[in-house]
Amino acid sequence: MTQAVAADLPIWAALPVALLLLLGAGLALTGTLGLLRLGSFYERVHAPTLGTTLGIGCVLIASMLYFSVLQTRPVLHEVLIAVFMTVTTPVTLMLLARAALYRDRREGNDQVPPPPPPPRGGQEEGPDGTTEEMAAMDRAELAERR
Amino acid sequence: MRRVLPHPLLTACLLVMWLLLNQSLTAGSVILGGVLALGASRALVRLEPPRARFRRPGVALQLAFIVLRDIIRSNIAVARIILRPGRGDRRSGFVRIPLDMRDPYGLAVLACIITATPGTIWVEYDSASRSLLLHILDLIDEDAWARIIKGRYESRLMEIFE
Amino acid sequence: MTAAALLLTWSVLLAQLFLGLAMAFAAFRVLWGPRAQDRVLALDTLYVNGMMLLLTFGIRTGTTLYFEAALVIALLGFVSTSALAKFLMRGEVIE
Numbered sequence: 001m002t003q004a005v006a007a008d009l010p011i012w013a014a015l016p017v018a019l020l021l022l023l024g025a026g027l028a029l030t031g032t033l034g035l036l037r038l039g040s041f042y043e044r045v046h047a048p049t050l051g052t053t054l055g056i057g058c059v060l061i062a063s064m065l066y067f068s069v070l071q072t073r074p075v076l077h078e079v080l081i082a083v084f085m086t087v088t089t090p091v092t093l094m095l096l097a098r099a100a101l102y103r104d105r106r107e108g109n110d111q112v113p114p115p116p117p118p119p120r121g122g123q124e125e126g127p128d129g130t131t132e133e134m135a136a137m138d139r140a141e142l143a144e145r146r
Numbered sequence: 147m148r149r150v151l152p153h154p155l156l157t158a159c160l161l162v163m164w165l166l167l168n169q170s171l172t173a174g175s176v177i178l179g180g181v182l183a184l185g186a187s188r189a190l191v192r193l194e195p196p197r198a199r200f201r202r203p204g205v206a207l208q209l210a211f212i213v214l215r216d217i218i219r220s221n222i223a224v225a226r227i228i229l230r231p232g233r234g235d236r237r238s239g240f241v242r243i244p245l246d247m248r249d250p251y252g253l254a255v256l257a258c259i260i261t262a263t264p265g266t267i268w269v270e271y272d273s274a275s276r277s278l279l280l281h282i283l284d285l286i287d288e289d290a291w292a293r294i295i296k297g298r299y300e301s302r303l304m305e306i307f308e
Numbered sequence: 309m310t311a312a313a314l315l316l317t318w319s320v321l322l323a324q325l326f327l328g329l330a331m332a333f334a335a336f337r338v339l340w341g342p343r344a345q346d347r348v349l350a351l352d353t354l355y356v357n358g359m360m361l362l363l364t365f366g367i368r369t370g371t372t373l374y375f376e377a378a379l380v381i382a383l384l385g386f387v388s389t390s391a392l393a394k395f396l397m398r399g400e401v402i403e
Contacts, residue, residue, distance in 0.1 A: 014312035018319035025323035032330035034228035049264040088386040090261035095393035
C-alpha cells in the first residue's frame with residue numbers, strides 16, 4: 001500500500017489541492033509529450049511553456065493552500081518560485097531560440113528567415129555587426145570546404 | 147528623498163522577498179531586511195542602470211489581467227494541439243513585426259509576455275530596423291498576430307513605460 | 309483513513325506518476341534529440357519537472373524542507389540552461 005499523506009486536511013481544502021495538483025502535473029505531462037510529438041525544434045520550443053506557466057502555477061497554489069491550512073497561518077514563500085520562474089523561463093527559451101536560429105543560419109539552412117537587412121547609410125554597430133560578420137565568414141568557410 | 151531612498155519600489159520588493167524567505171514578521175527580521183534592502187538599492191545606484199519610468203499603475207494592472215487570461219487561453223489551445231491525433235493542417239512559421247516602442251524596459255516586458263504565452267516565442271529583435279521576429283505554433287493569419295501584439299500589448303506598454 | 313486523506317494520497321501519487329513520466333519523456337529527448345538545442349531544451353524541461361516533483365513530495369510529507377531544494381533546482385536550472393544556450397551560440401561560455 002502506498003504511504004499516506006502525512007496530515008489530515010478538511011475536505012474543503014483537500015479537494016482543491018488535489019484538483020490543482022492533478023491539473024498542474026497533467027499540464028506538465030502534456031507539455032513534455034509535445035516535446036516528443038512535435039516535428040521541428042521551433043515547434044518543440046513552445047511545448048515546455050505549458051508546464052512552466054500554468055503547470056507550475058497550479059502546483060504552487062496547491063502547495064500554498066495545503067501548507068496554509070496545515071499550519072493555520074499564511075505560507076506564501078512559494079510566490080518566490082513563481083516570480084522567479086516568470087522571469088527566467090522567457091530568458092532561457094529566448095536564448096535557446098536565438099542560439100538555434102544562429103546555428104541554422106550558419107549552416108545555410110533555408111528553413112529559417114534571413115537576418116534583417118542592414119540600414120542604408122547608417123553605420124553598422126555593436127554586437128549585431130560582429131555576429132553578421134562572423135556568420136558571413138562562416139558561410140565562406142563552409143563554401144570553401146565544399 | 148531620492149538620496150536616502152533611491153529605488154523605493156526595488157527596496158520594498160527586496161524587503162518582501164527577505165520576509166518571505168525568512169517566513170517571519172518579527173521586528174528583528176523587518177529591521178534586518180530593511181537595512182539589507184536599503185543597502186542593496188543604494189549599491190544599485192553605483193551601477194547606474196538606465197532610469198526606468200513607470201507610470202499608470204492602473205494600465206499595468208489591466209495588462210496583467212489580460213496577460214493572465216491570454217496565458218490560460220493559449221495553454222488550452224496548445225494542449226489541444228499537442229493532444230490532437232495526427233498532424234492536421236496546422237502550419238507554424240516565423241512572423242516579422244515592426245515595433246514602435248523604443249524603451250528597453252518596455253521591450254523586455256514585451257519579450258517576457260510573448261515568450262511566457264504558450265504558442266508564441268520571441269526569437270530576435272533588430273534595433274536597427276526596429277523589427278521583431280516571432281515564431282508562432284499555430285499560424286493562421288500573419289496580420290492578425292501583428293494586430294494582437296501591437297494593439298493588445300505594445301500600446302499599453304508604451305503608455306506605461308514611455 | 310478519512311475521505312480527505314484518501315483523496316490527497318491518491319491525487320499526490322497520480323501527480324507524481326505524471327511528473328515521473330514527464331521526466332522520462334524529457335530524458336528521452338535529451339538522449340535522442342537530433343540536435344544540441346533539442347537536448348538543452350529537454351534538459352531545461354527535465355529540471356522544471358523535477359522541481360515540481362519535489363514540491364509534490366513536500367505536500368506528501370508535510371514538511372517545507374523540500375521548498376528550499378526546489379528553489380535551488382530552479383536557480384541552478386536557469387543558470388545552466390542559459391550557459392548552455394550561450395555555448396551553442398558562440399562555442400564558448402565566457403567571452
